[in-house]
Amino acid sequence: MATREPTVDAARAVEGLRELRRLTGDEDGAQRVAWTDTWIAARDWLRAELDAIDGVTVETDQAGNTWATAPGDSDRFVIIGGHMDSVPDGGWLDGVLNVLAGLEVLRALAPEPRALTLKLVDWADEEGARFGRSLLGSSACAGTLDPDRVRDLTDRDGVTLPDALAAHGVDLDRAGESGERLEGALAYLELHIEQGPVLERLDLPLGVVLGTFGVQRHRVRFKGAHAHAGATPMDVRRDAFLAAARSALAFRDDALAREDVRATVGGVTVSPGIVTAFNGLCELTLDQRALDPEVLADMLATAQEASRRIAAEEGCEVAWERIWEIEPIRFDDQLIDIADAVVEDVAGTSHRLPSGPLHDAAEMARRVPTVMLFVKSLGGVSHTKEEDTPAEDLETSVRALGELTRRTLAWAEASGS
Numbered sequence: 001m002a003t004r005e006p007t008v009d010a011a012r013a014v015e016g017l018r019e020l021r022r023l024t025g026d027e028d029g030a031q032r033v034a035w036t037d038t039w040i041a042a043r044d045w046l047r048a049e050l051d052a053i054d055g056v057t058v059e060t061d062q063a064g065n066t067w068a069t070a071p072g073d074s075d076r077f078v079i080i081g082g083h084m085d086s087v088p089d090g091g092w093l094d095g096v097l098n099v100l101a102g103l104e105v106l107r108a109l110a111p112e113p114r115a116l117t118l119k120l121v122d123w124a125d126e127e128g129a130r131f132g133r134s135l136l137g138s139s140a141c142a143g144t145l146d147p148d149r150v151r152d153l154t155d156r157d158g159v160t161l162p163d164a165l166a167a168h169g170v171d172l173d174r175a176g177e178s179g180e181r182l183e184g185a186l187a188y189l190e191l192h193i194e195q196g197p198v199l200e201r202l203d204l205p206l207g208v209v210l211g212t213f214g215v216q217r218h219r220v221r222f223k224g225a226h227a228h229a230g231a232t233p234m235d236v237r238r239d240a241f242l243a244a245a246r247s248a249l250a251f252r253d254d255a256l257a258r259e260d261v262r263a264t265v266g267g268v269t270v271s272p273g274i275v276t277a278f279n280g281l282c283e284l285t286l287d288q289r290a291l292d293p294e295v296l297a298d299m300l301a302t303a304q305e306a307s308r309r310i311a312a313e314e315g316c317e318v319a320w321e322r323i324w325e326i327e328p329i330r331f332d333d334q335l336i337d338i339a340d341a342v343v344e345d346v347a348g349t350s351h352r353l354p355s356g357p358l359h360d361a362a363e364m365a366r367r368v369p370t371v372m373l374f375v376k377s378l379g380g381v382s383h384t385k386e387e388d389t390p391a392e393d394l395e396t397s398v399r400a401l402g403e404l405t406r407r408t409l410a411w412a413e414a415s416g417s
């Protein structure tokens with residue numbers, strides 16, 4: 001093992017994934033929920049693997065994130081990130097592929113002489129499965145976690161988030177000090193399963209992620225007047241459900257006419273909701289997503305305009321109330337180009353796509369030039385035990401992350417110092 005073999009052992013990463021599935025999963029799937037014993041077992045496994053790499057040091061930061069460092073001549077560094085935690089009954093690849101791929105890259109590159117330092121981070125509690133707050137460790141590091149907004153969160157058994165963290169040596173009020181770790185960071189890289197159907201439909205193993213969608217989430221209330229289903233002629237009705245239904249179709253058609261955006265009417269309630277009357281009230285929730293902030297703003301304006309026109313045509317009124325919003329987060333243009341070239345070299349063809357789900361990379365992109373690779377997900381399925389990707393595609397993705405790391409180190413060395 002003392003040979004200076006720089007090749008990334010992609011097959012070993014896949015073996016590691018299978019071993020972790022045995023150690024931390026059961027017949028219902030992965031059980032590595034953050035701040036539980038099974039999660040700790042997975043992290044202990046990782047720690048042992050990292051400790052066995054010559055010259056690599058391992059530390060845990062104030063937010064519970066694990067950092068492994070392979071030093072170079074300079075303290076400035078490139079980061080590879082992932083998360084060992086899963087949802088309950090989760091998939092065997094989500095998050096942990098990133099970490100195990102990063103482990104192999106670190107193992108391959110650590111013995112090589114290098115100008116820059118290379119780090120691997122295992123973020124704490126990406127999924128938010130126990131307390132409902134996703135991206136906990138990475139947002140603490142990025143400086144976007146407000147302790148007061150998560151202090152009162154409890155799990156199903158009534159345990160508070162601060163107590164669960166404290167049981168693992170993490171003081172919520174000091175978690176933000178994790179951000180000191182980013183001093184000297186030049187780039188952040190993450191490999192993740194796509195969790196959607198796009199790459200499989202294109203029959204491609206890998207894609208380059210442009211960024212994560214911005215989200216506009218609203219409650220849309222249509223108000224007419226309910227009346228008797230038999231007594232009220234069709235042309236005098238003020239049917240709030242029909243106004244809402246026509247609007248929902250307009251939202252869908254608008255999204256269909258644009259490139260790579262989403263519009264979803266999820267929640268629908270009507271009142272009075274009985275068989276002998278039409279409805280005087282109907283409330284929808286609308287979730288709109290796009291990568292371009294101007295497109296997202298235009299989608300919202302278009303939807304509001306359509307709902308007002310349709311409501312008027314149906315003799316109804318409409319009111320909008322924002323539930324939640326987050327801005328789109330674009331990854332770094334230069335790193336996207338580098339990743340694109342890597343994917344073409346390693347997999348033959350590349351494809352650029354936005355990410356629907358949020359990832360730790362979205363938090364890092366606020367602070368450090370960032371890019372992500374996606375590897376195909378079979379059936380577009382994730383967060384279930386059916387989550388899968390062919391082994392050969394997993395191996396290709398690990399090799400691609402290795403090559404991306406090399407080229408990013410060279411890019412950061414040339415541009416960052």
Ligand SMILES: [Zn+2]
Binds near residue numbers: 083094095126
């Ligand atoms: Zn994930």
